[in-house]
Amino acid sequence: MRFAADEDEVMIEDMLDRALQNARNAAERVDGYAPRPDAAALRVQLAELGLWGAWLPEAAGGFDGGPRLLMTLARGLGRVPTHHGLIGGCVIPGALLTRSAREDAHDLAARMAKGEIPVAVAVMEPGARWTRDSPTTRAEGDGSGYRLTGIKSHVAEGGTAEHFVVSARDEDGLSLFLVPADAEGLTVSTYPATDGTTWAMVRADGVRVGSSARLIGPGDGAAALDKAFTLAVFTAAAELLGSCEAALAQTLDYLRTREQFGKPLSTKQALQFRAADLHADIEMLRSQVLGAANALSSGYTRRARSDVAAAMTLAIQTGDLVGREAIHLHGAIGMTRELGIGYHLLRADILSRWLGSAEHFRERFMAEEAAA
Amino acid sequence: MNMQTGNEAAFRAEIAEFCQDNLDPAVRRQSDLGLPLAQEAALNWQSKLVARGWGAPSWSEEWGGTGWDMRKLFIFEEEMAAHGAPLVGTFNIKMIGPILQAHGTPEQKAHYLPKALSFEHQWCQGYSEPGAGSDLASLQTRAEQIGDDYIVNGTKIWTSEGHLANHMFCLVRTSREGRQQAGISFLLIDLDTPGVSRRPVHHFYGAHVFNQFFFDNVRVPVANRVGEENAGWGIAKALLEHERLFSARHTEARRKLGRLERLSHEVQIDGRPAIQDAQFRDDLAKRKIELRALENATMRALERLVDDGGIGPFASVLKLRGVEVNQRLDRAIVQLLGPDALPAQAAWEGGALDGIVPDEARNAAESRYWWRGPAIAGGSQEMQRSIITKHILNL
Incomplete structure (x- = not known):
């Protein structure tokens, strides 16, 4: 298994970089923030280039691109501050929908490959942190269908989705249900997160759904979620790699141009060494993300899961460190929304709050290793 | 003879068998504990390697080497380390041998290379x-x-x-x-x-x-x-690219992790094996994950070496982080041992520790002290940061 990008991957990287760079250059300053490309337009553009859903199976509008292509896409997106929605709007729902036997599930996934976000995944619950396999939301039999009751918290892309994938428990175990956003008894309340993205809380009060609403489960519901989130975590680690690269590159540019005491900051050894350490950390992160991509490409094995957990641990640590250092090395201007270098710290935080802390992934890593 | 993916497993098995047949368990034990090997044992091991044609793998076949490609050399060294084979005569085999083959006169080669291989010269x-x-x-x-x-x-x-x-x-x-x-x-x-x-x-x-x-x-x-x-400067500086692959010293780190994991089942914290202690587990996970990343980084370097013929300043990244990974593993071992890391090397001769202190405690503290050195030698950590600054970041 190779680490370096092959010819096709290099071509895709170039294409992606050009598209992202154009989007970045065309972006306008809104509300005093550093320019951020419009996410919806960017998704469609990347979809037209065949990149957005390329990792999906062909039946769902993708190219069977696998983890390596997903990594390339996520890493590229990490370099550009934008509310892209790849993880919450494409990877997690895509991984779940393509696993379902339901006919329209693949149609929804195919819309995702076109850059739309028709489905959001509502599987977290109040007070449960990152435990997703024992929801308190109930699915009770009701004629030929079900009645869902419970509260789902912190739903990414939940403000605009047409459907929710909701996890709920009945006497047979955990199942995933596809619920229209306008179903009677479903209340969606949105809120802004610290990075400006919109999230939702979803409350189901005896929401009635038909028997075909059960997408996955009850036998394999928890396993399906676990697999979808493993892919999400891998994507997040790749995005943070790109984020770290961009934050360091922008910071190095600043060090080269900013003068104090009559010399560029880049001539100060104290700052040079901090930059060198960041570079070394990013290279370790890159090595592990590549290792995880290769392991995942060979199958959803224990080794792949422990490699993904290891990659995310390093991504969170390095993302946090590079995010903080990028701000500090810029000095006071680094504190402003106008410059926007702080985006990288915000993003590292969001991904870790959402998907799991470094400690959480170290425990996951140990659990996979112990069972190996 | 080159390394194809298909015959890699067979090659690894060949090495395993050689170690099984030739490596004295006591010597293996010393390697696992990072203890230096006595002269006689080192000579003995080298003679077995030479007899097998593996005494100086990276040398040209003319002088007793193997002619293996980079990947095969790498696998050889990794696999030997994994079986606890000691690394002997590195100045002979990895330094002066390659330097003479590249820059020596025919007379120098004829006189010095055979004696370096046999360890007649040290x-x-x-x-x-x-x-x-x-x-x-x-x-x-x-x-x-x-x-x-x-x-x-x-x-x-x-x-x-x-x-x-x-x-x-x-x-x-x-x-x-x-x-x-x-x-x-x-x-x-x-x-x-x-x-x-x-x-x-x-x-x-x-x-x-x-x-x-x-x-x-x-x-x-x-x-x-x-x-x-x-x-002379250029000759000394042109350390073989193959050797730069081992800048991270990941094989040594792997041995240390082996010791730490064995101890994690043996040593008790609050009446339970350490592996069940949440804080220790988290620390062990950190060590394992950073070593995993370091191994992947080394594999990236190998790939680059095979593709491009060199790994350039990436070796500085490997050294910078590899030394730290090794140092932190040593520290974790000593911390887990606690009071059992008190005895000095000499204490193991006196019999006072028998049946009381686990054998895995041997050389734990000394290894930690010794490993302050690699951060200073061969281009200090600060020199590596300078190289990264200048040659990678272009500051």
Whole structure:
């Protein structure tokens, strides 16, 4: 298994970089923030280039691109501050929908490959942190269908989705249900997160759904979620790699141009060494993300899961460190929304709050290793 | 003979079998604990390797090497380490051998290479001086040519294994004109030559690890110069790219992790095996994950070496982080052992520890102390950061 990008991957990287760079250059300053490309337009553009859903199976509008292509896409997106929605709007729902036997599930996934976000995944619950396999939301039999009751918290892309994938428990175990956003008894309340993205809380009060609403489960519901989130975590680690690269590159540019005491900051050894350490950390992160991509490409094995957990641990640590250092090395201007270098710290935080802390992934890593 | 993916497993199995048949369990145990090998055991191991044709794998076949490609050399070294095979005679096999093959005269090769392979000659490296550490090019030991000889005067220090050696390859000043680097030559010195003296330099934990050499009008034949006069700097600097792959020293780190994991089942914290203690588990996970990343980084370097013929300044990243990973593993072992890391090396001879302190505690503290050195030697961590700054970040 190779680490370096092959010819096709290099071509895709170039294409992606050009598209992202154009989007970045065309972006306008809104509300005093550093320019951020419009996410919806960017998704469609990347979809037209065949990149957005390329990792999906062909039946769902993708190219069977696998983890390596997903990594390339996520890493590229990490370099550009934008509310892209790849993880919450494409990877997690895509991984779940393509696993379902339901006919329209693949149609929804195919819309995702076109850059739309028709489905959001509502599987977290109040007070449960990152435990997703024992929801308190109930699915009770009701004629030929079900009645869902419970509260789902912190739903990414939940403000605009047409459907929710909701996890709920009945006497047979955990199942995933596809619920229209306008179903009677479903209340969606949105809120802004610290990075400006919109999230939702979803409350189901005896929401009635038909028997075909059960997408996955009850036998394999928890396993399906676990697999979808493993892919999400891998994507997040790749995005943070790109984020770290961009934050360091922008910071190095600043060090080269900013003068104090009559010399560029880049001539100060104290700052040079901090930059060198960041570079070394990013290279370790890159090595592990590549290792995880290769392991995942060979199958959803224990080794792949422990490699993904290891990659995310390093991504969170390095993302946090590079995010903080990028701000500090810029000095006071680094504190402003106008410059926007702080985006990288915000993003590292969001991904870790959402998907799991470094400690959480170290425990996951140990659990996979112990069972190996 | 090149390495294809298909026959890699067979090659690894071949090495495993060789170690099974030839490696004394006591020697393996010493490797696992990071203990230095006695001279006799090192010679014995080398003779077995030579008999198998594996005494100097990276050398050309003409001189007893294997002609293997980079990937196969890498797998060989990794696999030998995984089986607890000791790494012996590195100055002979990895330093002077390759240097002579690249830059030596036919006479030098014929005279020195067979003796380096058999360990009849034991080489040490004379680069550092009291006034020339990280700034190696400022070295002052001088060699003045008189007739067919150089007259060498000066001193060399931090010479690892110098007390065991009978030959030294060293850098001497042959010119004071131009750049400092342009006035350095590469000399081979027989340490039995009149005028050579040595004294031990003891490590802070007491062991005799280093040495200082003094040269008082030592006559060295001009025929013992490798390469042109004043071309020594380039010769010394061109460490084989293959060796730079091991800058991260991931095989040593892997052995340390093995020890830490064995201890995690043996040592109890609050009445339970350490592996069940949440804080220890989290710390162990950190060590395992950073080593996993380091191994992947080393594999990336191997791929780059195979593709491009070199790994360039990426070696500095490997060294910077590899030393730290090794140091943190040593620290974790000592912390887990707690009071059982109190006894010094000598304590294991007296019988006081028998049945009380686990054998895995041997050399744990000393290894931690010894590993302060690699952060300083071979280009300190700060030199590596400077290389990254200059050659990768372009600051």
